[in-house]
Amino acid sequence: MTNMKNKKNIFLFTITLLVILMVCYFVFSFYKTSEKNLENETASLTINSMDLVNSYRINEEKSDRLYTGKIIEVTGFVKEITFLNNRNTILLNSNSETFGLICDINPNQKNKIEQLKEHQKIKVKGICKGFLKDVILLNCSLDLIPNE
Secondary structure (H helix, E strand, C coil), X not given: CHHHHHHHHXXXXXXXXXXXXXXXXXXXHHHHHHCCCCCCCCCCXXXXXXXXXXXXXXXXXXXXXXXXXXXXXXXXXXXXXXXXXXXXXXEECCCCCCCCEEEEECHHHHHHHCCCCCCCEEEEEEEEEEEECEEEEEEEEEECCCCC
8 A cells, every 4th residue: 555655656746846847948938038139130931910810710730830939020000009917018900800919029119119009000020929819929029110
């Protein structure tokens, strides 16, 4: 009986340790990307917000391979600007009522965010983190006047 308890305790300890290590890994990787200044970085690709959201709606797995973890530049129209939980966030329009593009803006872009207005066309450059009802871009830098 004691041998079975020891095996059970070792198993639970191992599982707990693995969970703690996984949480640390994800927290560290989020912290690392959230501090990176992307303003002078080159984007892997450029796309508009509607095409990006549609790509994820049609085939999430393929879109993850194309975009997740990469610095991408997205052009779109501002739908909403929020400042919840000390986060500067811009939601860009898509052609869907249920899906959108959430851009978590780097704190060093505060002066540019203050100039934004709803329905304004902008470019954002950020790290694509994938799709969870909305496409998520982290650590975004803003370009208020897109070159066209």
